[in-house]
Amino acid sequence: MGVTRRPHVVILGGGFGGLTVAKALAKAAVQITLIDRRNHHLFQPLLYQVATAALNPGDIAYPIRAVVKNQKNVRVLLAEARAIDTSAHKVVLDDGELTFDYLVIATGATHSYFGNDAWGPNAPGLKSIEDALEIRRRVFLAYEAAERESITAKQQPWLTFVVVGAGATGVELAGALGEIGLHTLARDFRRIDPTQVKVLLIEGRDRVLGAYPPKLSAAAQRSLEKRHVEVRLNAKVTAVDADGVELTIGDRKERVAARTVLWAAGVEGSPVARTLGVPLDGAGRVKVEADLSIPGHREVFVVGDLAACACDGKPVPGVCQGAIQGGASVAASIKADLAARPRLPFRYKDKGSMATIGRTSAVVHIGRAQHHGFIAWLFWWVLHIFYVIGFRNRLAVILSWAWSWITFQRGARLITGPVGALPPVRDIGADGVPVMPRAAETVTVDREH
Amino acid sequence: MGVTRRPHVVILGGGFGGLTVAKALAKAAVQITLIDRRNHHLFQPLLYQVATAALNPGDIAYPIRAVVKNQKNVRVLLAEARAIDTSAHKVVLDDGELTFDYLVIATGATHSYFGNDAWGPNAPGLKSIEDALEIRRRVFLAYEAAERESITAKQQPWLTFVVVGAGATGVELAGALGEIGLHTLARDFRRIDPTQVKVLLIEGRDRVLGAYPPKLSAAAQRSLEKRHVEVRLNAKVTAVDADGVELTIGDRKERVAARTVLWAAGVEGSPVARTLGVPLDGAGRVKVEADLSIPGHREVFVVGDLAACACDGKPVPGVCQGAIQGGASVAASIKADLAARPRLPFRYKDKGSMATIGRTSAVVHIGRAQHHGFIAWLFWWVLHIFYVIGFRNRLAVILSWAWSWITFQRGARLITGPVGALPPVRDIGADGVPVMPRAAETVTVDREH
Numbered sequence A, B: 001m002g003v004t005r006r007p008h009v010v011i012l013g014g015g016f017g018g019l020t021v022a023k024a025l026a027k028a029a030v031q032i033t034l035i036d037r038r039n040h041h042l043f044q045p046l047l048y049q050v051a052t053a054a055l056n057p058g059d060i061a062y063p064i065r066a067v068v069k070n071q072k073n074v075r076v077l078l079a080e081a082r083a084i085d086t087s088a089h090k091v092v093l094d095d096g097e098l099t100f101d102y103l104v105i106a107t108g109a110t111h112s113y114f115g116n117d118a119w120g121p122n123a124p125g126l127k128s129i130e131d132a133l134e135i136r137r138r139v140f141l142a143y144e145a146a147e148r149e150s151i152t153a154k155q156q157p158w159l160t161f162v163v164v165g166a167g168a169t170g171v172e173l174a175g176a177l178g179e180i181g182l183h184t185l186a187r188d189f190r191r192i193d194p195t196q197v198k199v200l201l202i203e204g205r206d207r208v209l210g211a212y213p214p215k216l217s218a219a220a221q222r223s224l225e226k227r228h229v230e231v232r233l234n235a236k237v238t239a240v241d242a243d244g245v246e247l248t249i250g251d252r253k254e255r256v257a258a259r260t261v262l263w264a265a266g267v268e269g270s271p272v273a274r275t276l277g278v279p280l281d282g283a284g285r286v287k288v289e290a291d292l293s294i295p296g297h298r299e300v301f302v303v304g305d306l307a308a309c310a311c312d313g314k315p316v317p318g319v320c321q322g323a324i325q326g327g328a329s330v331a332a333s334i335k336a337d338l339a340a341r342p343r344l345p346f347r348y349k350d351k352g353s354m355a356t357i358g359r360t361s362a363v364v365h366i367g368r369a370q371h372h373g374f375i376a377w378l379f380w381w382v383l384h385i386f387y388v389i390g391f392r393n394r395l396a397v398i399l400s401w402a403w404s405w406i407t408f409q410r411g412a413r414l415i416t417g418p419v420g421a422l423p424p425v426r427d428i429g430a431d432g433v434p435v436m437p438r439a440a441e442t443v444t445v446d447r448e449h
Helices: A016-024 A044-051 A117-122 A129-148 A168-184 A214-226 A271-275 A320-338 A374-387 A391-407 B016-024 B044-051 B117-122 B129-148 B168-184 B214-226 B271-275 B320-338 B374-387 B391-407
Strands: A008-012 A031-036 A040-042 A061-063 A074-078 A081-085 A090-093 A096-099 A102-105 A109-112 A160-164 A198-202 A229-232 A235-241 A244-249 A252-257 A260-263 A266-269 A297-302 A353-356 A362-366 A369-373 B008-012 B031-036 B040-042 B061-063 B074-078 B081-085 B090-093 B096-099 B102-105 B109-112 B160-164 B198-202 B229-232 B235-241 B244-249 B252-257 B260-263 B266-269 B297-302 B353-356 B362-366 B369-373
Touching: A008 A016, A016 A031, A016 A102, A016 A320, A044 A129, A044 A168, A044 A374, A074 B129, A081 A271, A102 A320, A117 A235, A117 A260, A129 A168, A129 A260, A129 B074, A160 A168, A160 A244, A160 A252, A168 A198, A168 A214, A168 A229, A168 A353, A214 A229, A214 A362, A214 A369, A353 A374, A362 A374, A369 A374, A374 A391, A391 B391, B008 B016, B016 B031, B016 B102, B016 B320, B044 B129, B044 B168, B044 B374, B081 B271, B102 B320, B117 B235, B117 B260, B129 B168, B129 B260, B160 B168, B160 B244, B160 B252, B168 B198, B168 B214, B168 B229, B168 B353, B214 B229, B214 B362, B214 B369, B353 B374, B362 B374, B369 B374, B374 B391
Parallel strands: A008 A031, A008 A102, A031 A074, A102 A297, A160 A198, A160 A260, A198 A229, B008 B031, B008 B102, B031 B074, B102 B297, B160 B198, B160 B260, B198 B229
Antiparallel strands: A040 A061, A081 A090, A090 A096, A109 A266, A235 A244, A244 A252, A353 A362, A362 A369, B040 B061, B081 B090, B090 B096, B109 B266, B235 B244, B244 B252, B353 B362, B362 B369
């Protein structure tokens, strides 16, 4: 079938995958509609720093419109794709629909509770700015709640932070939570003993950062333990409620009382993939062809976290580089079509992976090179600055990090949103425990006018 | 009555008034409990810049705990005061209560709809970070909604922004909204004609910035008009709903269709004042004695926006300086009591007032000096940087402003929270209006595998 106009390329998702496709087609004879349910591109690798108050939301988000404002063949639409009708070449949106000649699905992944969605309200995950602000609210409110309690036993559940899943996000979150307890808040409270702060990192496998070489996993674990993070390996979470989690370690069950549980365990493909009518893998990702198109539809591509693809027999990891390189490959295929050249299969070049564990520690794995410690951390720092979109944001991130690094403080430590239920305030001395040290001085207060 | 221990000073509110009292009592033989329902001090004069995406929330907020962390005689409590029992010397909190020897009420003001609280959901005001984010969400979503419409008449209500009240906040908001339409978003949309953006500033009195000399009011109005803000004087808002506002100008009624209405018209004392059992003025503020204490209770003070007080017969305005100087006076009175010296009455020194209207324009009124334009704007800039708390925040504000000033962009342009109902998406050409310019080229898309 021939269409006598510029083909309409619809891209779902303004993450690294979608933006790469749009930008690589800047000079192609196509019309592009870039759709995202958010108005901003989000630099997800630094999202945990918003959750732990090191960065402001605006520092790692950038308006999608501003990214492509000078690219005349793109229009941006704030909308959510609900379903895809591949045979009719239509995307069904929250309100309306769009026809396409080419479709690129780059809607990424969401967190998965492995069938236990009821755990969600008590164990928020970290995928959006809203998620990060919710985690930030819970973490810092927990300290406020602990300050209201005067008995250590009652403070303990507030001062216990459980992170489920020791992949990069879990390790980074746990490391940051450890440092908040050790450094950031040490002098801010009057009733909290910083040594009582407990961060637990729960992992089902036998080591942290399972995707890294064992040597780096061990280094990461040592770094975490230096930050007072307790790592629990071979442990499964078998229940989550408002009061804590239940762990199953072998045959043994253990209950951990914690008011703050964070979920960094599983990811699951964005739900729109289920409407495609093509095979998905166990994590809900689309099993794509060698050119990242879906079976039976050369004009529909999937890139980034939502694509289950392999290169040289190895699965392509769900990281920025996978999305960026996938996006470039899809744009090249579309251009090949326009020029009536054959498409090339997607080739993934592993540029390495890295995770940071705190102020001066990171692990870096590039090809055969394995680094950990301060040099790895510097490398992580430079590379992340480079990938943050926008000159202003880059400066803001540098400034915030430099300041945090020097002062041990976190600049975005505000609690927004509802406060919720905190322990009751007891009057000075009412529960027998003095709230503040009392001086022996005698002062007369004249209460009469 | 004599109390043989350090007197307990309870301060409600961590704004400029409350913090000034706490810090001025650092070396006094008192125990201080500083209570706020937020964990952060907020620099309210720059809140409109968060609402208009020039600054991040974290840039103008600072954790109250961090401000007083080295001051050993202060504890900070996240709590909300519900009522005050002056005869029992008790503050009733959201959950619990506290007794005091001295009480300083510095809970400020909230916005008032003059008895029309039903207008609130359709005309948010600007007092907290949450308010600012809500306004930011509405303003930038309105542009997204307009981009979904292809007919100018249907875009118009989305591109009309009404600001009610032309005091400093209203003038600053309207100026920023005008610039967003003219500069920030000019190239970001494909279907929006920037000349269609309409900002209306509604004022009941006969000039903007009624508290300033008429010459500066006129200069401010000219500056606003340059930014395409339409100023409506002597106009009363007599109805607000989801579709717009009804204005009454003299005998004439007029309906303005607008999806975004912002409220900057009235303030009202914080509700806790009503539980004091002392006379309030028409705006719900406490009529205080010369030393800022309340009638009949020398040990209970009110400072800042919640205090209705006069100095040399002139009312003290609800600005930062009023709160700071009031706080210093109250701390001095408490110290005078401790030293058995007589209290001095509160003397307010007017250090001037200023408002900014956009990129290079401000009005400044100091004593007999009246300035407007660029020099006034520079002065505004330097002074506001000075009053932002925290070195990091100061740097962040300088960086954001410098960047915005050079690029005409706004760095914090992210929409968070629910998207709500937007106009339906029409397919390309479906409504007879082309969505994008069409090229005449002929391209054949092969849809078969």
